[in-house]
Amino acid sequence: xxxxxxxxxxxxxxxxxxxxxxxxxxxxxxxxxxxxxxxxxxxxxxxxxxxxxxxxxxxxxxxxxxxxxxxxxxxxxxxxxxxxxxxxxxxxxxxxxxxxxxxxxxxxxxxxxx
Amino acid sequence: xxxxxxxxxxxxxxxxxxxxxxxxxxxxxxxxxxxxxxxxxxxxxxxxxxxxxxxxxxxxxxxxxxxxxxxxxxxxxxxxxxxxxxxxxxxxxxxxxxxxxxxxxxxxxxxxx
Numbered sequence: 001x002x003x004x005x006x007x008x009x010x011x012x013x014x015x016x017x018x019x020x021x022x023x024x025x026x027x028x029x030x031x032x033x034x035x036x037x038x039x040x041x042x043x044x045x046x047x048x049x050x051x052x053x054x055x056x057x058x059x060x061x062x063x064x065x066x067x068x069x070x071x072x073x074x075x076x077x078x079x080x081x082x083x084x085x086x087x088x089x090x091x092x093x094x095x096x097x098x099x100x101x102x103x104x105x106x107x108x109x110x111x112x113x114x
Numbered sequence: 115x116x117x118x119x120x121x122x123x124x125x126x127x128x129x130x131x132x133x134x135x136x137x138x139x140x141x142x143x144x145x146x147x148x149x150x151x152x153x154x155x156x157x158x159x160x161x162x163x164x165x166x167x168x169x170x171x172x173x174x175x176x177x178x179x180x181x182x183x184x185x186x187x188x189x190x191x192x193x194x195x196x197x198x199x200x201x202x203x204x205x206x207x208x209x210x211x212x213x214x215x216x217x218x219x220x221x222x223x224x225x226x227x
Contacts, residue, residue, distance in 0.1 A: 009154075034215045043118075043204055043218035044157075051213055090156065094212045101147070101172060102216060106156040
């Protein structure tokens, strides 16, 4: 079965600093990978996705992620953090035996300090 | 506006009292799904549906029922709620999950006492 592991349940960065949220996946077939963001008291919003093609994927709000097959990783980055980026971030994988499910990681809470 | 609408947003109920959480989408999506979110566990799929009258179990289906009589609606039914079903529930829909991911509703926070 496909699964993802998010390293670090909490990440704190200063405003203007690089944001790096880590995600590693396990999959027996080519994975389709997603990053979602959840703001307080809201549902999940799709940030970006990788299906096929270019391995560097750009999403909304200045975020991007790079699919690295050799490292089984799909880390999320943003060059300069804003206070409004404070939220919970989830990595997810679909494909193969997971059928129509997205299998989510446990989430990383991003704190942005002034 | 394209959206997934869940009701209610908040619900407190007592053990054993049947309840239904409604979910409706206006995007003509074929796929719909229910997830529960618990601290430290992330999101786990309860049930999903590939089309009208086609449903299947996800990872944590015990204690839940669903139905898909119309394409736009996918209610979640708890016949006899228990405290371990206290959670945040999300309904989601998709054209094709494997390619597009899911569009999520705003969530229903359920407390069973």
